[in-house]
Amino acid sequence: MIEALILRTWPIHEADQIVSFFTRDQGKLKGVAKSAAKSRKRFGGALEPMTYVLASYVEKPRQELVRLDACEIVASPLSEPVDYGRAAALEFYVEVLEETLQDHDPQDAVFRLTLAVLEQTRAGRIWLPVTYFGLWMVRLMGWMPEIVRCTACGRAFGSEPAYFEAQHDGLVCVEHRHPAARVLSAESLGVAARMFREPVAALAEEEWPRNRAADLRRFALQGLERHLERKLRSVQALNQLS
Numbered sequence: 001m002i003e004a005l006i007l008r009t010w011p012i013h014e015a016d017q018i019v020s021f022f023t024r025d026q027g028k029l030k031g032v033a034k035s036a037a038k039s040r041k042r043f044g045g046a047l048e049p050m051t052y053v054l055a056s057y058v059e060k061p062r063q064e065l066v067r068l069d070a071c072e073i074v075a076s077p078l079s080e081p082v083d084y085g086r087a088a089a090l091e092f093y094v095e096v097l098e099e100t101l102q103d104h105d106p107q108d109a110v111f112r113l114t115l116a117v118l119e120q121t122r123a124g125r126i127w128l129p130v131t132y133f134g135l136w137m138v139r140l141m142g143w144m145p146e147i148v149r150c151t152a153c154g155r156a157f158g159s160e161p162a163y164f165e166a167q168h169d170g171l172v173c174v175e176h177r178h179p180a181a182r183v184l185s186a187e188s189l190g191v192a193a194r195m196f197r198e199p200v201a202a203l204a205e206e207e208w209p210r211n212r213a214a215d216l217r218r219f220a221l222q223g224l225e226r227h228l229e230r231k232l233r234s235v236q237a238l239n240q241l242s
Contacts, residue, residue: 001054001072002026005114007094009047011037019047019068021055022097022114027105031057031068046071048078050090050118077122085126085241092130092234093117099228100141109140116200127217128208130238132200134220135192143227145170147192152176161185166222188216210241 007020007028015037022028036043046053053071060067077090093114101107113136117129138144149156151170162184163177164170171184191213194203221235 001056004053004055006047006049006051007098024111025106028101028103029066031066033068042070046073049094050077080122086121088237089121089126089130095232095234096137120200120204127210128204131213131217132195135195138220138223143223147171150176159186164219184215184219188213192216
């Protein structure tokens with residue numbers, strides 16, 4: 001059995017389901033879970049999105065879908081009550097992983113990142129893990145621009161804010177900002193630097209209300225949407241949270 005995170009399921013036939021799941025060793029896979037809607041012994045609640053499981057499956061030559069035989073729950077997002085905020089965060093993780101990961105492409109760093117933010121989300125946190133996950137996914141996909149200095153002139157930001165646009169990569173200084181650019185505060189630039197060198201669990205010891213590093217979160221989410229060339233439905237749901 002191998003470690004995996006359940007992403008999505010689709011019903012087929014009477015009781016079968018197609019399951020998209022992200023494995024640590026083999027990357028993202030899709031498989032058929034026979035009688036999944038009926039077999040509590042083999043699957044139970046293990047096919048809920050973002051459930052961390054030990055999965056047993058069989059690959060067959062020249063077949064795109066594997067045969068998913070069983071899943072044993074290691075950790076479930078349903079182990080604690082799920083309110084709208086946590087549901088929106090979980091859907092964000094699922095959507096980003098589905099859109100960014102290629103099939104059969106192992107991404108151990110992404111797997112470890114997802115486990116770490118899921119632990120924080122199960123503990124009831126939303127804004128820290130969502131911001132941390134979004135920022136790190138931009139970096140791990142190779143889309144993160146320079147965050148220390150202006151991409152136009154090379155001047156270090158230091159204690160000054162930076163500016164970014166939804167349509168372009170990179171951060172610029174005040175002298176090279178576009179009138180429509182958004183500000184990324186010096187404080188949030190410092191938060192980004194910490195996120196790149198500290199585990200999310202260490203940052204969780206502090207208070208993370210919605211307004212903390214909100215500009216950094218916006219920068220990361222816009223970066224994801226720009227490179228995916230589509231709006232993420234889960235981002236809209238997160239933006240509606242009060």
